[in-house]
Amino acid sequence: MSAPTWKTYLFTYLGLLGLLLVNTLIAFLNLGGFGTVIEIGLATIMACLVAGVLMHGFYQMRLIQIIIAGGVIWFLIMMSLTMNDYFTRGWLPFHEG
Amino acid sequence: MSDPVALELREHFATVEQQRGTADTGMWVFLMTELMMFGGLFVAYTVYRFNHPQAFAEGSASMDIMLGSVNSAILLTSSLTMGFAELSAKLGRQRLLGILLLVTILIGLAFLGIKFTEYVEHYQQHEAPGVWFNRSGPHAPAVQMFFVFYFIMTGLHAVHMIIGIFLILGLISRNMIGSLSAAYHTPVSIVGLYWHFVDIVWIFLYAIFYLPGLHK
Numbered sequence: 001m002s003a004p005t006w007k008t009y010l011f012t013y014l015g016l017l018g019l020l021l022v023n024t025l026i027a028f029l030n031l032g033g034f035g036t037v038i039e040i041g042l043a044t045i046m047a048c049l050v051a052g053v054l055m056h057g058f059y060q061m062r063l064i065q066i067i068i069a070g071g072v073i074w075f076l077i078m079m080s081l082t083m084n085d086y087f088t089r090g091w092l093p094f095h096e097g
Numbered sequence: 098m099s100d101p102v103a104l105e106l107r108e109h110f111a112t113v114e115q116q117r118g119t120a121d122t123g124m125w126v127f128l129m130t131e132l133m134m135f136g137g138l139f140v141a142y143t144v145y146r147f148n149h150p151q152a153f154a155e156g157s158a159s160m161d162i163m164l165g166s167v168n169s170a171i172l173l174t175s176s177l178t179m180g181f182a183e184l185s186a187k188l189g190r191q192r193l194l195g196i197l198l199l200v201t202i203l204i205g206l207a208f209l210g211i212k213f214t215e216y217v218e219h220y221q222q223h224e225a226p227g228v229w230f231n232r233s234g235p236h237a238p239a240v241q242m243f244f245v246f247y248f249i250m251t252g253l254h255a256v257h258m259i260i261g262i263f264l265i266l267g268l269i270s271r272n273m274i275g276s277l278s279a280a281y282h283t284p285v286s287i288v289g290l291y292w293h294f295v296d297i298v299w300i301f302l303y304a305i306f307y308l309p310g311l312h313k
Contacts, residue, residue: 043303055294
């Protein structure tokens with residue numbers, strides 16, 4: 001993939017502002033728990049745009065892309081195992097002693 | 098003037114490209130450790146929010162959505178000017194590079210100014226955690242926890258912004274003495290990576306602290 005240009009940065013920036021606006025407007029709707037999923041989802045898309053275009057993640061050599069993927073996967077493991085613990089804590093009866 | 102590439106190329110690298118690739122890799126590894134640090138805080142926030150959803154919605158409702166949104170747009174703009182600065186450095190347009198770096202600093206300071214205004218407002222409304230916190234209601238203790246997370250996470254983010262501003266000041270001084278050029282501009286790329294990462298952190302901070310309180 002060729003390196004980003006001035007135009008690429010400008011369109012990415014406009015896209016980010018658009019996503020920010022959409023995310024803020026959606027937050028005013030009553031979507032229950034689904035609203036939070038959309039908010040975090042849109043924030044993730046924005047983060048991918050910043051990391052991929054402005055930080056050249058899409059254009060970097062394979063080693064760096066593996067480092068990025070490793071960091072993100074490690075974070076997701078930390079998040080999912082912790083939440084798994086909190087969700088399932090009450091499933092089994094607790095016996096003292 | 099001496100050749101900046103020859104001056105900056107360290108002896109253990111064969112080419113400036115190899116040196117740049119190594120610097121990029123090292124910076125990305127560092128940023129992933131930053132991800133782990135902020136990630137731990139995000140995990141802790143998520144646990145507390147699942148346990149106290151109403152209190153966290155109540156705390157979030159106290160946020161000034163206008164200031165938060167404007168600040169988000171401001172920070173995204175600073176990422177654009179930083180990106181343009183990186184392109185200018187690559188093209189060897191030193192004067193434009195200096196201007197764009199200065200603009201990035203000014204936008205960063207505007208962000209910090211607005212953030213400080215918000216902190217003062219929270220303090221005046223007795224929402225700062227600790228002895229200053231004063232709120233009644235069944236969820237008050239958990240609302241205080243919301244503000245503990247808010248101040249720690251946005252505060253840590255602000256510290257990163259301040260560090261970023263000093264790093265950009267360093268770039269401006271290096272640019273002024275002529276140690277950056279089209280052939281050697283690795284420091285601009287590295288500081289740019291840091292600045293954009295801080296932007297990513299804010300994107301998520303905005304989503305978890307400002308938006309939940311808007312749900313009707």
